[in-house]
Amino acid sequence: MTDTPTPVLAPTAFQRRLLEWFDEHGRHDLPWQFWRTPYRVWVSEIMLQQTQVATVIPYFERFMARFPDVQSLAAAEQDEVLHLWTGLGYYARGRNLHKAARVVVDEHGGEFPLHSLEEMAAMPGIGRSTAGAIVAQSQGRRAVILDGNVKRSLSRLHAVPGWPGRVAVEHRLWELAEHYTPHERLADYTQAMMDLGATLCRRGTPECGRCPFNDVCLAHARGEERRFPESKPRKALPTRTTRMLLLRDARGRVLLEQRPASGLWGGLWSLPQFDEAAALQAWLDVHAPGSRLDAPRAPFTHVFSHFRLEITPQPARVERLDSIGETRRWYDPDNPDAVGLAAPVKALLASLATFTLDTPPGP
DNA sequence: AAGTCGGGGAC
DNA sequence: GTCCCAGACTT
Structure with missing residues (x-):
């Protein structure tokens, strides 16, 4: 990402179009304006x-009514x-605002160091962009x-590729911003740029038909406005693992458990789940003593919106099970009940209907 | 470079 | 529900 920016317009042409649009369609009556x-x-x-x-x-x-100037804020x-x-x-913004007010009063005699962007950006809570906005809007300086x-x-x-969180992408955007920034009407220009993005070049539904740059916009020419700026890369979904007990009785029925009313798979029927093989064995020792484990079946993955679930089916046989209660039931794969099933459980049970336990296929 | 901070709006 | 918003700061 070492290529220089390739602006689509000369600075003067860009500024003229933007300010013309701003004069008629920009926001001119915000409280801080x-x-x-x-x-x-x-x-x-x-x-x-x-x-x-x-x-x-x-x-x-409310803030201005209580703290009308930097002195009152510093004293609070x-x-x-x-x-x-x-x-x-x-809330760090509020704490830093308070700290910075005291810096202004204690170290700068009550006046912001507006002559120096570096000094402005050195104050708590003020970064490069905010420092520029304060100077441009309050001083009209470039x-x-x-x-x-x-x-x-x-x-x-400019159809700039890459996520702006990346250093190289952000650097290129700074270069473009620098390229277009005028030497006059800085307060209006700065406000106009923000108004353009906030009211016209919106994230979800840009109004390209009303945009003063729609004839030169590279994203618009491609019909790909929504692709820019690129989104933050999705983090790889975390993977959780679980064992599902496929407990079958002598008639080939499978034991199901009902999930809690809320949460994942809420109210659906599923197989008994365990984080560890030992926990599964312990459960069997208590509820189905004498049952026998078969070889675990091949693990498979079920994908949720926020994590992957790697499921290892653990088949077992039991002669009988007493008092299974209201939240458990025997389910006959060949004559299924009309109940809600978690999707991977449904797939597992469907595979049982046509294959025997001893020749286990994947779901 | 990645994580953290937060309540709310848009969808 | 997800994603993002007039970012800056810490690790």
Whole structure:
């Protein structure tokens, strides 16, 4: 991933299209827009990290009413700051906000170090993008942002492959963001980029018909807007193992157990399950003494949404079993009851109907 | 590079 | 239910 960005538009053309769209269709009346002090922009940017605008607005209003400036925030107890953060999530943001306020007051004389992006980004809770957003929005000075909205828009516009969480992909997106960022109207441009991603170039249903870049967007040309940005790679599903007891009586019936009413396979009928062979044997010793184990059948895998279950069927024979209770039943594979069965259990039982126990096939 | 932090919206 | 959101920080 060493190739340089290949912008689809010259910076001036990009900026003209974007700002023209923003002037007519952008958001111009968010609470932190009408009085863009560094403090208000800062608080809004922190609250907006990984949090949608509609959620933030009431928190922002309450916060500003109680802490109208950085001095009042620095003077507050952390408990009160976190009280106002309750329900917003990511509470480290609130703690860092409070810490940073004290840094501003104690080490910077009550003024944000806006002249230095590095110093801004060194403050607790302020990273590269947030520092750029604060400087651009409150000072109108050239600074680059790369939030989720910008990543989405730019990765679509250029069909940037790869997950933005990867360093090389993020680096390329920063380069593109840098390429397009103007030297004027920084507050509007920054807001426009976020508005584009939030209202038009949305994750699920982008409105390409209204997009000022739909004639040059590479993802749109391919009809693959939804493929960009690429999703975080799915982690390999964890695998759990289990043994299922295939206990058959002299008539060839199989013992089933009903699952708990809620949870996995809730209310369905399944085979008795055990994590370990020893546990299975112990259960037999108690409930079916004198039963005999046959050779385990070949394990097979059942896939759930969040894990794989490797099942080892363990056939056994028993002469009789007393008082099996309400949550157990004998099931005749050749004359099946009308009950719910877990899918792999159904497959196992179906295989029993046409084959004998001594010539076990896979399910 | 991967894990953690969180409540809520969209689907 | 899953996936993601105006990311930053820790390990």
